[in-house]
Amino acid sequence: MWWKECKDLQEEIVAMRRELHKIPELGFNLPKTREFVVKKLDEIGIPYTLSEKDSSVIATMKCGKPGKVLALRADMDALPITEDTGLSFSSTHPGCMHACGHDTHAAMLLGAIKVLYPHREELSGEIRFFFQTAEELAKGSAIVIENGGMEGVDAVFGIHIGSILDKTIPCGTIACIPGPIMASYDRFVLDVKGVGCHASTPEKGVDPINIASHIVLALQTINAREIAATDAGVITMGMIRGGEQYNAIPSTVHIEGTTRALKEDIRQKLAKRIGEIAKTTAEAFGGSVDYTMDWGAPPVINDKDMALFAQDAIRDIFGEHMVTYRESPNMGGEDFALYLQKAPGAFMFLSSTNPAKKTDYPHHNPKFDVDEDVFWMGSASFVAIAEKFLK
Structure with missing residues (x-):
């Protein structure tokens, strides 16, 4: 007592x-x-x-x-x-x-x-x-x-x-x-690389802002089309930075986000597909991407x-x-x-x-x-x- x-x-x-x-x-x-x-x-x-x-x-x-x-x-x-x-x-x-x-x-x-x-x-x-x-x-x-x-x-x-x-x-x-009460949480970083140029002549460069936009949209399809509705998973982009002038296309765009999952196999799949989709999307537009997964903690399972x-x-x-x-x-x-x-x-x-x-x-x-x-x-x-x- x-x-x-x-x-x-x-x-x-x-x-x-x-x-x-x-x-x-x-x-x-x-x-x-x-x-x-x-x-x-x-x-x-x-x-x-x-x-x-x-x-x-x-x-x-x-x-x-x-x-x-x-x-x-x-x-x-x-x-x-x-x-x-x-x-x-x-x-x-x-x-x-x-x-x-x-x-x-x-x-x-x-x-x-x-x-x-x-x-x-x-x-x-x-x-x-x-x-x-x-x-x-x-x-x-x-x-x-x-x-x-x-x-x-x-x-x-x-x-x-x-x-x-x-x-x-x-x-x-x-x-x-x-049982499972909280999700895994990990941080990912995407550094999208293009070729900077003047805004009036975009054909002379490779626009990383355009590439980053396509990557952000494409990553949302992982949960929508690759993860079963009965398996919880989250991909959220919480930070995107790129450019310093309104009339200039920058050379890089920086993206950071987090993934969440209640199962380890879903956690691993999210990480794998983020890298694959970001890489191929960047290449399709003539750019490239450096991808880092900063592993955090697995799901909390009581x-x-x-x-x-x-x-x-x-x-x-x-x-x-x-x-x-x-x-x-x-x-x-x-x-x-x-x-x-x-x-x-x-x-x-x-x-x-x-x-x-x-x-x-x-x-x-x-x-x-x-x-x-x-x-x-x-x-x-x-x-x-x-x-x-x-x-």
Whole structure:
């Protein structure tokens, strides 16, 4: 019943989140964020190791008796977004914002540690707490794994806050769904090459803007005509840059986009066909293309038994009505998927959508915010899972 202690920590968890929200940092190098996390771990007294490859931290709690190894994860990185929430604790780092709730994830995991650590002698086994960088780049979990974080782990769990599944899920509800729940997410880059010339004599050059336009349209036919309607897949071009003068045809056009899939074979097919179609389209118009696929994370596939285990643990403390079971995978991505390739586990969602508090903006939006009243529930879910798994 230790989860009840999380209620008493609610104000502290909120305060930690607000401090982290002020100091968002990007990618792998999060010096201020790590300093804050380490300070809190020192206050608790739990031992930890610092990564030499990035700013990640792994805290380790050895329990009173030998037993299983449990891993609990929070991400810490932010986004290159200028905040527009008007919050009193808004970002103090220009052009950088916690617009996906990672500040909350770190605060909730710190809250769980503060409750669990004093009870360590009453449990069997070990808990590793991951504070991870670069989730937004789909690279941070790989470093935790390289640093040995998943060695010997029997189960791994994580929580994401917000409206990531569905705005209709009531605030404070936890979704824990067996099977595929999030898509793979990868980034592709196309550098289309032509021959620049004056706009009045296009016949003297090779127009990469024309080529890029045909490539963008052609890539949309992959899902429409090459992927079965029952297999989810997304190809989106999010960036296209080319030209500097209205009366000049440039030599290059730069395109960047992302692919999403719920199955690995569909993920691989999307990548293959993007390269083939871009290459042949460019050649048909006399140009060429350099294609790069920046592999991110595979689909997030929850282990059925671990998802049901987490459901039971959370239902025991919050009741049936606070846990949703429906199958509802979405095309967002998460590098938590790499942990699930190393050990069975489950990734959960904590709804914080509350229109009255203006916390219904989508993730990665300059106005994104979360309902702070549910923070203790995230910590309590971690505690309940740990207590049930290691007792």
